[in-house]
Amino acid sequence: MNKIGKPNLEIFADTLLDQAKINQNILVVTSDSRGSGKLVNFGKELPDQIIEVGIAEQNLVGISAGLSAGGKKVFGVSPASFLTARSIEQIKNDICYSNQPVVLVGISAGISYGQLGSTHHSIHDFASLRTFNNISIVAPADNFEASEIIKASVGYDKPLYIRYGKKPMMSIHSPGTNFQIGKAITVSEGEDITLVSTGETVQRAVLAGEILKTKGINPTIISMHTIKPFDNDILIKMAKKSKVLISIEEHSIYGGLGEQCANIIAQNKINLDFKILGIPDEYIVNGSQADVLDHYNMSPEKIAALSSKMLG
Amino acid sequence: MSVDQKFLEKKSLEYRRTIIEIIYNSGAGHTGGSLSCIDILNVLYNGFLEITPNNFTTIERNNYIHSKGHSVEALYTVLCDLSFFKKEDLDTLNAFDSHFIGHPTKKVLGVEHNTGALGHGLSVAVGLALAKKKDKSKKKVFALLGDGELSEGSVWEACTSASKYQLDNLIVIVDRNHLQITGKTEDVNPIEPLDEKFKSFGFNVEFVNGNNIFELLEIFQKVPFTADKPSAIIANTIKGCGISFIENEISWHHKVPTDEEYKKAIKELDEKLSKYE
Numbered sequence A: 001m002n003k004i005g006k007p008n009l010e011i012f013a014d015t016l017l018d019q020a021k022i023n024q025n026i027l028v029v030t031s032d033s034r035g036s037g038k039l040v041n042f043g044k045e046l047p048d049q050i051i052e053v054g055i056a057e058q059n060l061v062g063i064s065a066g067l068s069a070g071g072k073k074v075f076g077v078s079p080a081s082f083l084t085a086r087s088i089e090q091i092k093n094d095i096c097y098s099n100q101p102v103v104l105v106g107i108s109a110g111i112s113y114g115q116l117g118s119t120h121h122s123i124h125d126f127a128s129l130r131t132f133n134n135i136s137i138v139a140p141a142d143n144f145e146a147s148e149i150i151k152a153s154v155g156y157d158k159p160l161y162i163r164y165g166k167k168p169m170m171s172i173h174s175p176g177t178n179f180q181i182g183k184a185i186t187v188s189e190g191e192d193i194t195l196v197s198t199g200e201t202v203q204r205a206v207l208a209g210e211i212l213k214t215k216g217i218n219p220t221i222i223s224m225h226t227i228k229p230f231d232n233d234i235l236i237k238m239a240k241k242s243k244v245l246i247s248i249e250e251h252s253i254y255g256g257l258g259e260q261c262a263n264i265i266a267q268n269k270i271n272l273d274f275k276i277l278g279i280p281d282e283y284i285v286n287g288s289q290a291d292v293l294d295h296y297n298m299s300p301e302k303i304a305a306l307s308s309k310m311l312g
Numbered sequence B: 001m002s003v004d005q006k007f008l009e010k011k012s013l014e015y016r017r018t019i020i021e022i023i024y025n026s027g028a029g030h031t032g033g034s035l036s037c038i039d040i041l042n043v044l045y046n047g048f049l050e051i052t053p054n055n056f057t058t059i060e061r062n063n064y065i066h067s068k069g070h071s072v073e074a075l076y077t078v079l080c081d082l083s084f085f086k087k088e089d090l091d092t093l094n095a096f097d098s099h100f101i102g103h104p105t106k107k108v109l110g111v112e113h114n115t116g117a118l119g120h121g122l123s124v125a126v127g128l129a130l131a132k133k134k135d136k137s138k139k140k141v142f143a144l145l146g147d148g149e150l151s152e153g154s155v156w157e158a159c160t161s162a163s164k165y166q167l168d169n170l171i172v173i174v175d176r177n178h179l180q181i182t183g184k185t186e187d188v189n190p191i192e193p194l195d196e197k198f199k200s201f202g203f204n205v206e207f208v209n210g211n212n213i214f215e216l217l218e219i220f221q222k223v224p225f226t227a228d229k230p231s232a233i234i235a236n237t238i239k240g241c242g243i244s245f246i247e248n249e250i251s252w253h254h255k256v257p258t259d260e261e262y263k264k265a266i267k268e269l270d271e272k273l274s275k276y277e
Helices: A008-022 A040-045 A057-069 A088-097 A125-130 A143-154 A199-214 A232-240 A257-267 A289-298 A300-311 B005-026 B031-048 B069-081 B121-134 B153-164 B194-200 B213-221 B259-274
Strands: A004-007 A026-030 A050-052 A073-079 A103-107 A136-138 A160-163 A168-170 A185-188 A192-197 A220-223 A226-228 A242-252 A273-279 B063-066 B141-146 B170-176 B204-209 B231-236
Touching: A004 A008, A008 A026, A008 A040, A008 A103, A008 A143, A026 A057, A057 A073, A057 A088, A057 B121, A057 B153, A088 B121, A125 A136, A125 A160, A125 A226, A125 A242, A143 A160, A168 A199, A185 A199, A192 A199, A192 A232, A192 A257, A192 A300, A199 A220, A199 A242, A199 A289, A199 A300, A220 A232, A232 A242, A232 A257, A242 A257, A242 A289, A242 A300, A257 A273, A273 A289, A273 A300, A289 A300, B005 B031, B005 B069, B005 B213, B005 B259, B031 B069, B031 B141, B031 B170, B031 B213, B063 B069, B063 B121, B121 B141, B121 B153, B121 B170, B153 B170, B170 B194, B194 B204, B194 B231, B204 B213
Parallel strands: A026 A050, A026 A073, A073 A103, A103 A160, A136 A160, A192 A220, A192 A242, A242 A273, B063 B141, B141 B170, B170 B231, B204 B231
Antiparallel strands: A004 A168, A136 A226, A185 A220
């Protein structure tokens, strides 16, 4: 039985509070988003280390850049949808181009906001930020990754974007697993088929793997928590020994994990059957995060069925 | 800090000469805006900022954000004079692989922040000023904005935070030259009443003749105008100031002088400079 943990967002907030208590140089900037970011407690415990700019995401990013230039370690926290679209020019110029090692935290990312609709979804963030020089992009899968990335981010000397969802996540990794930005985690290593996923869809890949095991299929499962810089080596290694590779992401099928996998497969002349699972180019169906992911063929059952079919 | 007014007036003429020269030689640049703001940069850098190549990499110092990034030739000119880099480096302006590109870049020593897209600098300046408050530093942050730039909504987002956090260490200077690339600011998209706007956003506001060294020396001695409030200085300037045929001409927003115009401009400036010998 898989153990269900907390929402990654809560883990983020708890870890950040722990880090900020021992490091007064850490500042958090919010845009009326401390509630959504689970930072109410942070605000109460460390009122001098939280800056509130109101509903003004461009200003949030610009101020974060300035605080960083002034020597502070800054976490700019705002819903991923607004942070990475409304403020995209500030991210491009004031963070990436100006090389300010701010940590931008996109909360309620992907389709976490489900029925609130496309205005609140961020299925564009990997694609848009990947094109910017000098930013790393991370989507933690479980509570372990959610906590490790915050610990790693405090000393990270480059711009960093982390996206968090809000649903409780299944525990995937055991404590003590090696976590490093830019290095994927191999959850299980099997034969013939590789399932590569990122963020909150990793648990779906893991559950699909359990279904496959009951059918005698032993898949390789990769948590590609870092979208940029991408762990090309692990993908090449696993793809080369697989007949089938399926990528699964809570993101548009354009410009995210899947297209990066396609890029690597093509440029390395790896011959295998490959499928990208993600949100297609259409008006997104209304529903909860779970319903929407299921609808777009990312339920564990559908992933397992697709895997079997592709293996033939 | 006491600086001699005549010394700075002469410097402004020399700076104008350099601006025209580097734009002419490199074949590109924002002539009008660089000439309108050069006196402000001159007085700030030579009279108040105390930013030097030696202290530039430290945190505990004043900051200057050149938010109207297109007027980069003015900034490069002043930084060059303050020995942040050599004149022969500046002479590579716009050349292939030069660090001296057409908007401020941190690859050039002395540039605080990469600007060029408008409406960004003030939020960054607010962040710097907030960091100084957290550090209990008495140092100040100056940000220069263009008047056309004030149509960017993000400028006013930044103003709300400056006011909320009572950033009396923040001084916003508007290079109010009344022109932008398309025409007069008040025709393109009116920004008046500008003083009322800043006041309503919680600033103390003063006007100055931004091309008058004496007035600039006086106004920067007075900042912050009151405790607990950010300061805004509306510096009325002339776009293209100091060269008769460039002044107030919309076409000179980013026009490069012809051989003839270059000679004429240098002649005008040299005649004025000769009076300081």
